Amino acid sequence: MQLEFVGPFQIFLGVLIRFWPVWICLAIVLGASVTYKKKLGLYGQLFDSGVGIAGVTLCLFWLFTAIFAGTISPFNPLGQIAIMKDALPGAVEPGSQQLYLFGGDKLSRDVFSRMVFGSKIVLIIAPAATAFALMVGITLGLPAGYYGGRIDSFLSFLANLVLAFxxxxxxxxLVTPGIMDTPIPYTLAGIFFLFPIIFFSALFFTRYKNRPNRLYPLLGTTLLIGGWVYAGLVFNADPLGFIAITPNQLNIFVAVVFASSPGVFRIVRGLVMDIKTRDYVAAAQTRGETPWYIMLWEILPNARGPLIVDACLRIGYTTILLGTLGYFGLGLAPESPDWGTAIKDASRLLRSFIHPALPPTVALMSFVLGLNLLADALREQSMKD
Structure with missing residues (x-):
C-alpha cells in the first residue's frame, strides 16, 4: 500500500494549527508584558531590547509547548503505525488520513509528537536540576566567602576536586548502569535535596526569629513542602502521587546537581568576598546582626543579578548536557522522547533518512539560543543597574 503525501505549505500550515494554544498564550503574556513593563521590574526591562524580546519569546514558546504537549501532539509519542516506518514529512496513512507532519522514525513513531513531548521532559529536568544546583552552591558559597579561613579552604578544595574531573x-x-544499581545516587540525592530545606529554613529563621507569629507558619510550610518533595524525589514515596521519578531520571538529576554545584559555589564565593566589604554590610554588623542574616538578607539580594544570568546560562548548559547524555546512550530510557535520545536514534540512519534528526536538533538549538539571548539581555540590564 502506497503512502500519500501533502505539500510543504500544508505541512507548515498544519504545524501552525497544532501549536494554537502556544500562540494564544504567547499573545496574552507578551501583550501584557509590553503593556505593563514599567511595573514588572527586571522582567519588564527585558522588553526594551530586541535581544530580550527574542529570548523571552523563545523560552516562553517552549514553556507553553511543554505545558500543552498533550493538546499539541496528534499522536502518542510511543504509538506506532507500521506502515509509517521512516515515512517522509507530510506522509498520510491510507484510509485513516492520519498525518505525520514531520514524518516517522525507524520504529514508526510520529517525529512531531516526540519532539513536542521531548520539550516536556527537558523543561522539567533542566530547570529543576539547575535550581537544586543553585541551592547547593549558594548555601555553601555564602559561608565560604563570608568567613574565609579554614571553612573557605575546605569547601573550595571540595569544589576544585569535582571541577578537576x-x-x-x-x-x-555517575550515570552508567552499574552505578545506577548501587546506593550512591540515592545517597547523593539524600544529601543534595536537603539543601533547599536548609536554605529556606535559615532564610526565614534569620528574618523572623523575633516574630513567632510569622516564623512558625513559614517554617512549618517549608518543612511540610520540603519533606513532601524530599520523600518523592529520594524515596519515590510521594503520598499524593504527584512526584514520580524513575531511577534513570534520578541519576541524571543527581549527576547534573553534582557537576553544576561547584561552578555556582565559586561564583557565589567570589561575589560574597566582594560585597562583604560594602558599607551596608558594615552597617548591619554594627547593628549586631548575625552572620547568616547578613549573608542571606544583605549580601545575597545584591548578588542576584549575576546569579540570575548564570542560572539562565546553566539551564542551557544542562539542556545540552541532557542531549549529549542521551546521544551517548547514558540518558533516559531508550523509548524516551527527550531530544537527546531522539537525535541518537535518528543518527544511526542519518545517511538514509535525515528528517527524524532535524526536529529535535532544531528544538534543542532554539531553546538553548533563547536562554542565551535571555542571559545576554539580563546581563546588559544588570550592568545598567
Missing part, C-alpha cells in the same frame, strides 16, 4: 567522564561514572 573531565565533565563527560564524570557523568559517565
Amino acid at each position: 573531565p565533565v563527560i567522564l564524570l557523568f559517565y561514572l
